[in-house]
Amino acid sequence: MNYIFILSSVTYALKGKKLLEENGIKASLVKSGNIKELRGCGYGLKVEYRERTKAEAILLESGIRIIGFSGESQ
Template sequence: MSAMPLYFVMLGELLMAIENSILVVRSITYAMKGQKLLESNGISAYVERNPFPNSREGCGYGLRVQGDVSRAVSILEAAGVKISEIKRGKPQ
């Protein structure tokens, strides 16, 4: 039986570690500002409409973030982008 090459094992671990979450913000303006901030810091982010908004979440827009969510939150908060909720999900 042959072992799987190390780079495949490491890639699999890396893919499992990548989070795919939605950071819900209060407005489309915050979502667009946040996307630019995150992408300028090397974090992939996409503006997305929340399909199930509630009054606590404002207008129901969010940023789908792929990568280090805690780092993304820190960057956004430092720039004054308020996050209403973090919806964590599985990698796509």
């Protein structure tokens, strides 16, 4: 299962992807109409579900604003 952090801008998504990968967490930039319907730019970061807590802490400590979450089965 994957976990998607919905972010407020594509800039935060790109910065977040780099930060997560520097900390050993594989992250994928995703664009989705479903995310955009929730609110925001329509960009998010997809990580493995088991990495969600560590990834969230890294993003928040770096000042990256998370505006929502979404689970996604494989």
